[in-house]
Amino acid sequence: MRYLPLTDQDRKAMLAKVGVADIDALFADIPADKRLKGLVDLPRHKGEAEVERILGRMAAKNVPASSVPFFVGAGAYKHHVPATVDHLIQRSEFLTSYTPYQPEIAQGTLQYLFEFQTQVSLLTGMEVANASLYDGSTGTGEAVLMAHRVTRRNKAVLSGGLHPQYAEVVKTLSHMASDTVVSAPAKPLGDEDLAALIDDQTSCVVVQNPDVFGNVRDLRPLAKACEAKGALLIAVFTEVVSLGLLESPGAMGADIVVGEGQSVGVGLNFGGPYVGLFAAKSKYLRQMPGRLCGETVDAEGKRGFVLTLSTREQHIRRDKATSNICTNSGLCVLAFTIHMTLLGEAGLTRLARINHANAVKLADMLAGVKGVEVLTKSFFNEFTIRVPGKAADVIEKLAAKGVLGGVPYSRLAPKAGLDDLILVANTEVNTDEDRAAFVAALKEVV
Amino acid sequence: MLNNQGRPTAAGEATASAHPTFTGNKALQVEEALLFEIGRAEVTGVDLDEPEAVKSRLGGLERKGAIGLVGLSEPETMRHFVRLSQKNYGIDTGLFPLGSCTMKHNPRLNEKMARLPGFGDIHPLQPQSTVQGGLELISELARYLMVLTGTSAVTMSPKAGAHGELAGMMAIKAAIEAKGEGAKRNVVLVPESAHGTNPATAALIGFVVKSVPARDDGTVHVEDVKALLGPDVAAIMLTNPNTCGIFEPQVVEIAKAMHDAGAYFYCDGANFNAIVGKAKPGDLGIDAMHINLHKTFSTPHGGGGPGAGPVVLSERLAPFAPLPFIRKEGEKLVMVEDASDAGSAQPFGRVTAFHGQMGMFTRALAYMLSHGADGMKQASEDAVLSANYIRAGLSDLMSIPFPDHPSMHEALFDDEWLKDTGVTTLDFAKAMIDEGYHPMTMYFPLVVHGAMLIEPTESESRASLDLFIMALRDLAMAAKKGDTARFSGAPYHAPRRRLDETRAARTPILKWTPPAPAQAAE
Secondary structure (H helix, E strand, C coil): CCCCCCCHHHHHHHHHHHCCCCHHHHHCCCCHHHECCCCCCCCCCCCHHHHHHHHHHHHHCCCCHHHCCECCCCCCCCCCCCHHHHHHHCCHHHHCCCCCCCHHHEHHHHHHHHHHHHHHHHHHCCCEECCCECCHHHHHHHHHHHHHHHHCCCEEEECCCCCHHHHHHHHHHHHHCCCEEEECCCCCCCCCCHHHHCCCCEEEEEEECCCCCCECCCCHHHHHHHHHHCCEEEEEECCHHHHHCECCCCCCCCCEEEEECCCCCCCCHHHCCCCEEEEECHHHHHHCCCCEEEEEEECCCCEEEEEECHHHCHHHHHHHCCCCCCCCCHHHHHHHHHHHHHHHHHHHHHHHHHHHHHHHHHHHHHHCCCCCEECCCCECCEEEEECCCCHHHHHHHHHHCCCECCEEHHHHCCCCCCCCEEEEECCCCCCHHHHHHHHHHHHHHC | CCCCCCCCCCCCCCCCCCCCCCCCCECCECCCCCHHHHCECCCCCCCCCCCCCCCCCCCCCECCCCCCCCECCHHHHHHHHHHHHCCECCCCCCCCCECCCCCCCCCHHHHHHHCCHHHHCCCCCCCHHHCHHHHHHHHHHHHHHHHHHCCCEEECCCCCHHHHHHHHHHHHHHHHHHCCCCCCCCEEEEECCCCCHHHHHHHHCCCEEEEECCCCCCCCCHHHHHHHCCCCEEEEEEECCCCCCCCCCCHHHHHHHHHHCCCEEEEEHHHHHHCCCCECHHHHCCCEEECCCCCCCCCCCCCCCCCCCCEEECCCCHHHCCECEEEEECCEEEEECCHHHCCCCCCCCECCCCCCCHHHHHHHHHHHHHHHHHHHHHHHHHHHHHHHHHHHHHCCCCCCCCCCCCCCCCEEECCHHHCCCCCCHHHHHHHHHHCCCCCCEECCCCCCCCCEEECCCCCCCHHHHHHHHHHHHHHHHHHHHCCCHHHHCCCCCCCCCCECHHHHHHCCCCCCCCCCCCCCCC
């Protein structure tokens, strides 16, 4: 077997050195009646070509985003990732390294974590950022738990514009931890009065911007309302490219900012792995979940980096830790950092302008389709349309015509009674031809 | 230039330390500034055309000032990150004996497969009719995991091992609540030797953690568990093989004791790699066990993730598995994403948006297809043999806390043998760096003083293992001879000497900030 260097001769010699007659002597602690005789019921080993054939056949049954006019978003976005990113993250020393517990031989990982934390802190307008969580949704759950610890309260208020699957993650966690969640109903136009739901037990208000329907929101009034009642404002984003153009959540008064970084460097991957971005005001530093990388010096006074403040973490604090997270999203952090380095201030802001301009163009084109209504007035690169009949049927019919035209809101929340809404995303990868194909197909199916 | 004129190549002088360089670089070891010290706001390495002007529809919420980011051109980016990579140790660099972390070879076929557009470039919310191959891959991986563990259900979405623990413990909590015992069963038993994630996970969802004491042979005894059992106990979280590298001989009795008391057995599957193809956890009586795909099935660790932590479940817990899950309807595969479509199942909720770590699933299945039933069993055997070979090669010099049990995939030593040498476990580990090795896991498990946990994995040749043993023997003898200088200042040859962690924690600097403007000259 190509992955196993030992030969039968080696094995024999090694068993002799160990002083046992056969390999099963080393498995003697397994109760005899539980030891497997022979092989499990799975196929035997295969060469590379055969594995490629099997997996290639499965892959060929799927429709890749790049192969069709593609407008699907709702928390994961199709963006172009430069070739440099994928080359660099496959460098052996990055790909096959571990969590940097031995800083003397992990300065590569530690330095990019430090650069990542700086980038995230700048983008979100916050004082400190951690070295990543799994993704935006689990990060939102962690943010709520952190707000509970900071405020010593246990009620979270969720905006109706929070991605329904993110809301489910928070509700599940809260139910299990015996905390309280109040969810505002979904409002496609974003017109909700969250301030009215805050009381003296409320630890936090969780609001997404742009929200799941695409509405761009001014968080400042809500930030004031939270402050007045001693609750924290948790600002969530699912499209990090929007931060290239929109006022940062920090500048609008957020206490904790959490979001999905998938758009930069990571790719679609059918939902994972992604990368959770997490930032906060520095006064809450010691309640933050996840790893933190900090600057220090070595024995010769040279600058270097280490994982720090680990007394918050599970491997030190065990049942008193701020989170149970261990492995996070290291390699996706690297992809994000490289792509963000390539973009820089100039590239990211231009990328954001292109996304917005394309979305505006598409919204105007769709508004001209008979029977279709564009609901969202202020948006970044995603907006909501109302179609006659069931949105899910429209999307299937579009798919049959070779256009992936967005996400029916009913897929995310079947019981919300919003069966005629489609979330439509438009990024820099969409061309004028893509938009024309979408409009033509939509005209035929509605 | 080619030396074809017979110029002498011998160095005039042999010591390097007397010749510091102007740049601080040492040939291939090049110092690299921070991105923010070399990048510029106006530079970008991505060519994008400015869009046609449109009337902004941002509702007046445009950013007012600059973000503060900097960019690099493509060649500068390449050089920056390649130089950073050269300051890292990886499996491809050398033997990486980090116990409990399973740093085995990461086949590049897996990387190639995960990047097929049909897997890497599909969206979790595009119509299910357009991703049938993606759902097929998840189902096939799920089938492999169930066959290998002897279970009948698996939840695929958890994002890493600790997240799998959370999902598994949530399923247990949901099952207890369904029986109407939610209020009274709130205690989770965790052995002292457990990974920190176990007590952290239990506490996160409101369980009270009670410690099971360690016996002096490194195993958990059923009598100690029984002594703690009562109507308030919800579950035990037991790692098997355990963190001392020993297969728990009484695991079946412990499982039975838990079930007899109306409680559940959560198995931490971090060390499943030792017994794949040798025993099925389902046969041992587990109710839930996460599988770290990034350990056992070799999806890369990537400097700390991403991982993946599917959880296999017993029949008693299967109905409570979280959303989403895949159901077969005729020839079609359906991803059930909402409780209203769950039929008779009672999913406890959802632990993440979307469907889990597809990128890791593809890599893990490629690994399992490559190895096959025969290769996976052989891999377990080779990992266990290699660990015992190292143990045998060092046992006359280094002390073994639990000599009565064979090691599984990792060999555990304590620091008894370092007593009175002036060398600590930490010093010893740092000296390994100078020898070209990544240190072993140290000071874990907590039940062993100065623990050194060595996991070679199945990926090392015999020659590589022999050299490793010889290097450690040489270090051990140096320590015993009193050559403390070799240890106290180590590492001497790494890109950095030991780093001041106290300083980092006392005055945290967690991001780059522009240097203060220089003082005006007086």
